[in-house]
Amino acid sequence: MRNISRIITLALALLLAAAVGFGTFYLSKVVLSSEDIVLDSVKLDQTSFIYVTDPKTGKQIEYDRIYDEENRIWVEYDKIPEDMVNAFVSIEDERFYKHHGFDVKRLMGAASAFVSESDSAYGASTITQQLVKNISGDNERSIERKIQEIYRAVRVEQKYSKEEILEFYLNTIFLGHQCNGIQAAANRYFDKDVWDLDLAETASIAGITQFPTKYDPILNPENNKKKQELVLKKMYELGYIDKSSYDKAVKEKLVFCKEDKTRELKKTQTEFSDAVINEVLEDLQTDLGYPKQIALKMLYAGGLKINASVDLEIQDTINEVYSNPENFPGGTGDNMLQSAMVVIDPETGYIVGMSGGRPKADEGHDRMQLNRATQSLRQPGSSIKPIAVYGPALEYGIIEPTSTVVDEPLTIGKWTPKNANNKFSGSISIMNAVTWSRNIPAIKVLQSLGVDNSFDFLTNRLGVTSLVEERKVGDTVLSDKGLASLALGGLTDGISPLQMAGAYSAFANGGIYHKPTTYIDVRDSEGNIILKGADEGKRVMMPDTAWKMTTMLRSVVQSGTGTGAYLSSVPAAGKTGTTDSDKDRWFVGYTPYYVGAVWCGYDIPRPMYGIGSNPSVAIWRKVMSKVHEGKDRKDFEKPEDNDNVVKICKVSGKRATDLCALDIRGSQVEYVDFKGKKPPEEKCTDHKEYFLCYSTGLRARSGCPRRRVSALGVADATHGFKDGYITAEYCAQYHAQWHEGEESYTICLDSGLLAGPNCKRTRTVTGDGHNKPSQTCSLEHPEAEKPQNGENTAQNQNNNNEGGTQAQTAPPGNQQNHDAEPSGEQEVEITDTGADVAD
Structure with a gap:
């Protein structure tokens, strides 16, 4: 018997030891191995905001918000109303201030309710336990997980105050409709900030917590009302509110926002917001070096605060003009004439307004729709001339506004460019060539400038990024380094209204270019500035160049192809543009205040038959007239x-x-700005002048056709540049044969034919006769075209069709397609200042 007793005692001791050992093992391996919750280092998704300046108050106001799956707006504890804290404590954890993370009585009450299947307001988890679960994301249903949760909750209570725990809890709790936290819920359900909610609204939000779908205020308002009253009852029973407050809140009729006001944006608002999002996303990668996925996470969940550049009054004006069908000719639906506009402050580069297109009746306000102002590339026609031809030619000293060029028939290889009205003006000043958008003078100036210099000016100085230097498509090589591309706007891909406005802004800003931007700055969730939108500006041309170009472009508006853009309140300068077959129409103009670019056309390019005068000019004027109302009249500043x-x-x-x-x-x-220091007086003598004949690629000499010759600067090899930039061999193609079969004949400058007896404007040319016209002009009294003022005259309508030529119908560059000589070609006397280059 004694042995049996000893055996039983020993067995019990062993069993107890095993239990203790197992408990110790379990505690060390399962419970104690659980990582602590460190609230300070927890990275939670937070909603990012786009803010703008209210023009009436000058204060920052919300424009849009950016989030992915979780809409969370963090609220510090001292901004959370006492009623909100008490409501959640009452319904979720009434002994929150007494326990240390784990409430035994609450757990037993929940277990009893579970067994009896009663509808109790009690849940098994304390607020601290819920916070642990929300942050860890561990929703596994097991005893092991519950033990770990309790242990972690106790550890949280040991590290943090009750107020800190409540702040994290109330900002992480899910409350339906992508709302994480009480501020997002207050915005969504009541269109209010959490501190502006009354008691009834507060209790309604607190009641959502346990079952967000069942107690959804929008989908199940009756269930939400019952739960709200239960929350109020608990608050009254626990002494958080008095009877009067309870009765008033219960009787109050709750009014919920059926539509999400936080996402209720106008089409134009989503357009500008999308442009901001795209630019900030790109800058996070290029400026700060974040990989794309990290940049996306920062933007959609990093709580960024973006200060947008949009001017609400200017944007409202654009919206008003673009939403009125009477401002646009043509049909509706698929036949709707589309348009886009960008307005920029040239002194900063800030984009203050835009329209990405006219709204269609069946078009929703979805995010990331096509924005024609920033994303569409279209042929610019003659609107490219100031930035690709005349601007750089002024800068490089090739022309002056008073310089003259002969507007005459011209053939380059198989290409015979023309003016829009198929007439020629003879000797014409650069000022008038710009005013009346003559094509032949632009081509001739570009030949003197060189397509490489033009291309470089556009891309490296004026921020045009859509030009194609070289692209192989099968056996074809496409390039925008060509006369038709750069003089007449027949680009491979095209250019956006945003790039056009940005390029013209250098003229408006005295020769300083700012890259256009949609935002002023970006701050992180802590308020630190991490990005600035505006750059410091870059001088891309001398102030005098910008002034001369502005003077010529003012003439376009005063008496040329852009008279319809005239403003009575402020002076305006600008340039029209129309492409082949009338598929694209432009007006890019500026005042002393703003630059605006307008494009009109169809999404699928086709001729704008029956449209009449250039609609882009009229749209520009409608917007700019209202934008400048009330502004002081000032002139362009002469440098x-x-x-x-x-x-x-x-x-x-x-x-x-x-x-x-x-x-x-x-x-x-x-x-270089020497800022008071003495600049060097000695001029560069390292660059020598060489002439190339582009027919052969060799050094030009007397006899080479003038239009085949281009001046180049080549630096001496003593400065580290290798020999071979320019060939030592001279062209001999024309020298021996130029005078063979030479003849002189007279052409009519109006018709391009052999001059008749009544032709008033003629020119005698000497050449090989290859391009001598075969017919004689029969006009009785041809006269030079006379400019007419007026917005909608027939002459203006004709002059608005500048006749840009598509790239595929013209030579891709001035170094190619020189098989045939232009009519009236003259030999040129060549004097190289550069020494012969050694073999």
């Missing part, structure tokens, strides 16, 4: 003589000459 800003040659460090800008590798000119 003062500033000896501090000097053109310096990058090669020699001395004052630049025109040859430095014509360097064969691209312009070697930079602008």
Whole structure:
């Protein structure tokens, strides 16, 4: 018997030891191994915001919000109303201030309710336990998980105050409709901030917690009302509210927002917001070096605060004009004439307004729809001339507004460009060539400038990124380094209204270019500035160049193809543009305040038959007239003589000459502001002038056709540049044969035919006769075209059709397709200032 007793005692001891050992093992391996919840380091998804300045108050107001799956707006504890805290404590954890993370009585009550299947307001988890589960994301249903949850909750209570726990809890709790936290819920259900909710609304939100779908205020308002009253009852029983407050809140009729006001945006608002999102996303990657996935996470869940550049009054004006069908000719639906507009502050580069297109009747307000202002590339026609031809030619000293060029018949290879009205003006000033958008003078100036210099000016100075330097498509090589592309706007892909407005802004800002931007700055969730939208600005041309270009573009508006853009309140300058077959129409213009670019056309390019005068001009005027209402009248500022800003040659460090800008590798000119210091007086002598004949690619000599010759600047090899930039061999193609079969004949400058007895404007040319016209002009009294003022005259309508030529119908560059000589070609006397280049 004694042995049996000993055996039983020993067995019990062993069993107890095993239980203790197992408990110790379980505690160390399962419970104690659980990682602590460190609230300070928890990275929760937070909603990002786009803010704008209220023009009436000058204060920042919300414009849009950005989030993915979780809409969370963090609220500090001291901004959370006492009623909100008490409501959640009452319904979720009434002994919250007494326990240390784990409430035994609450757990037993929940277990009893579970066994009896009663409808109790009690849940098994305390607020602290719920917080642990929300942050860890561990929703597994097991005893092991529950033990770990309790242990972690106790650890949280040991580390943090009750107020800190409540702040994290109330900002992480899911409350339906993608709302994480009480502020997002207050915005969604009542269109209020959480601190503006009354008691009844507060209790309604607190009642959602346990079953967000069942107690959804929008989908199940009756269930939500019952739960709200239960919350109020608990608050009254626990002494958080008095009887009067309870009765008033119960009787109050709750009014919920059926539609999500936080996502209720106008089409134009989503367009600008999308443009902001795209730019910030790109800058997070390019400026800060974040991978795309990290940048997306920051933008949609990082709680960023983006200060957008949009001016609400200007944007409202654009919206008003673009939403009115009477402002646009043509049909509706698929036949609707589309349009896009961008308005920029040239002094900062801030985009203050835009329209990505006219709204269609069946078009929703979905995010990331096509924005024609920033994403569509279209042929610019003659609106490219100021930025690709005349601007750089002024800058490089090739022309002046008073310079003259002959507007005459011209053939380059198999290409015979024409003016829009198929007439020629003879000798014409650059000012008038710009005013009346003559094509032939633009081509001739570009030949003197060189397509490489033009291309470089657009891409490296004026921020045009859509040009194609070279693209192979099968056996075909496409390039925008061509006369038709750069002089007449027949680009491979095209250009966006945003890029056009940005390029013209350099003229409006005295020669300083700012990259256009949709935002002022971006702050992280802690309020630190991490991105700035505006750059410091870059001088891309001398102030005098910008002034001269502005003077010529003012003439376009005053008496040329853009008279319909005239403003009575402020002076305006600008340029029209129309492409082949009338598929695209533009007006890009500016005032002393703003730059605006307008495009009109069909999404699938086709001729705009029956449209009449250029609609882009009228749209620009409608918007700009209202935008400038109430503004002080001021003129474009003529630049003062500033000896501090000097053109310096990058090669020699001395004052630049025109040859430095014509360097064969691209312009070697930079602008240096000496700010009171004495600039160098000596001019660069390193660059020598060479002439190339583009028919052969060899050094030009007397006899080479003038239009085949281009001046180049080549720096001496003593400065580290290798020989071979220019060939030593001279062209011999024309020298021996130029005078063979030579003849002189007279052409009519109006018809391009052989002059008749009544032709008033003629020119005698000498050539090989290859392109001599075969017919004689029969006009009785041809006269030079006379400019007419007026917005909608027939002459204006004709002059608005500048006749840009598509790239595929013209030579891709001035170094190709020189098989045939232009009519009236003259030999040129060549004098190289550069030494012969060694073999």
